[in-house]
Amino acid sequence: MVKIAIYPPNSLILADLLERKGHTPLVLQKQIRQKIKDPEIDSPPMNLTSDDPIKGLKYAAIEVPSGVRGRMSIIGPLIDEAEAAILVDGAPYGFGCVGCERTNELSIFLLRNKGIPVLELDYPTNQDETYVMVNKINEFADSLQENSGEE
Amino acid sequence: MLQNLTMSPDLGTEDWDPDVITRMIFIGPGAHVSEQQIVNEFHMLDLPLTIKNTCYGSMISGKSKDVYKAIEEIRKLDPNHIFTKERGFAPGDPRRCRGHRFGPREGFHQMEKEYRILGFVSEALENPKEVEVEDKKPIKVDEFKKIMNKCLENKE
Numbered sequence: 001m002v003k004i005a006i007y008p009p010n011s012l013i014l015a016d017l018l019e020r021k022g023h024t025p026l027v028l029q030k031q032i033r034q035k036i037k038d039p040e041i042d043s044p045p046m047n048l049t050s051d052d053p054i055k056g057l058k059y060a061a062i063e064v065p066s067g068v069r070g071r072m073s074i075i076g077p078l079i080d081e082a083e084a085a086i087l088v089d090g091a092p093y094g095f096g097c098v099g100c101e102r103t104n105e106l107s108i109f110l111l112r113n114k115g116i117p118v119l120e121l122d123y124p125t126n127q128d129e130t131y132v133m134v135n136k137i138n139e140f141a142d143s144l145q146e147n148s149g150e151e
Numbered sequence: 152m153l154q155n156l157t158m159s160p161d162l163g164t165e166d167w168d169p170d171v172i173t174r175m176i177f178i179g180p181g182a183h184v185s186e187q188q189i190v191n192e193f194h195m196l197d198l199p200l201t202i203k204n205t206c207y208g209s210m211i212s213g214k215s216k217d218v219y220k221a222i223e224e225i226r227k228l229d230p231n232h233i234f235t236k237e238r239g240f241a242p243g244d245p246r247r248c249r250g251h252r253f254g255p256r257e258g259f260h261q262m263e264k265e266y267r268i269l270g271f272v273s274e275a276l277e278n279p280k281e282v283e284v285e286d287k288k289p290i291k292v293d294e295f296k297k298i299m300n301k302c303l304e305n306k307e
Contacts, residue, residue, distance in 0.1 A: 010258070012177060012236040012265045013272055019235070032239030036246075037169055092264055130271035131282040138279075 002144045005082035005111055009075060009098070014086055017134065021141035026078040028098075035074065048073075060106060071103040084118070084144055085111040086137065091123040117144065165201075165212070166241050172215045173238040174222060176208040177262075180270035182232035189225060189233075196221055203242040207262065208233075210242045231276040234269065 002023050006014040009028040018025045048070045056069030059076040075098070087108055098104055112118060119140040124130040165171050176189060190209050193202045198221055200213035211218055226233050238258075240247040249256045 008261075010236075010261060012175075012234055012262070013269070015236055016234040017272075027237050029237035029239040033172070033237075034169075036239060036244075037167055039167070124268055124271070127271045127274070128282050128284050130268050131275045131280065132284055134272055134275035135279070135281065 002083045003081050004141075004144070005078055005085040007085070007087045007104075007108060007111070008091060009078065009107075011088070014088065014137070017137050018086075018141060021138065021145065023141055023144065026081055028075065028078070031074045031078060059110065064106075065102070067100060068103050068106065071098060071100055072106065075103065075107050079107060079110050079114070082111065082114065082116060084116050084140075085114075086119045086121065086140065087111065088121050088123050161245070166244070170214050171212060171241070172218055173210060173212040173241050174218055175205075175210050175236045175238050176222070176225065177234040177236065177266075177269070178208040178229075179232040179234060179273040180266075181273060183229050184232070189228070192225055192228060193221060196224055201242060207266070210238065212241050232273050234272075 003026055004018050004023050005026045006018070008014075009026070011027075015025040015027050052073040053066040053069040055073035056066075056071070056076065059072040059079075060069050098107075117140075119136060121133055121136060122129070124133045178184065178186060178189065186204055186206070186208055190202055190204045193200060193209065193211060198213065198217040200211050200217055200221060203210040203212075211221060213221075222235055226235075242248075243250075245251045247256055
């Protein structure tokens, strides 16, 4: 069982396909749950505390806007935990909830540079492309299972 | 914007328990089960869960052990058409519930976009086969000329 980061980090299809193969998808919702169970924060969307941009400094420099750093304080721990990643490119507007292109770019950059197995896909628009996407994800998940079994 | 905020939601002990998780159950297009059947099945499992019937399927909340067990059982009904996803907020949480807000709930647009290809994903899971997608290439100039001349000739 491998912890796999997915991008967009709240995708139903990616998370579900990985769970079917027995892997653990690292989804944003788990981080959000941790945040809302914190008694200090009771009113999303005002759900960032002044500490969050400071935590985000681990992932982005001080010159980077505080919004990016605040978002990275939530997504960053997922990237740290990741043992593999699946990145979907070209998804339509509205697919994915990070809401900040600079954060998307930084997260994808960090995942690519982490030295973990990464599968990059294009968002499918028709049936054939969806078949290709599902096949690639299944193959990738199986290959991870084989590798983790050898260790 | 202010209408969208509930400053002090009245939360129960379950909402603060870190072990309590919420999952959304989606029924893909062309499924052999209905939303009501899924909800009935959840009730029949007799697990301590909060179950909510929704337009896309249902939402369940409870201790993680019970939730995963329920999902395992429910998937058996139609493995290729039932999809599940985590949810950060509990069902009916005033900070996210559509009943207390204006417009769609956050996350609805994501569901809407993913639902468009969910049917294809189900088919790919049901009948796995190798497919090759041809790359789209621009048409060659000579070929384009031929087609154009043919069209012009036909016009005359």
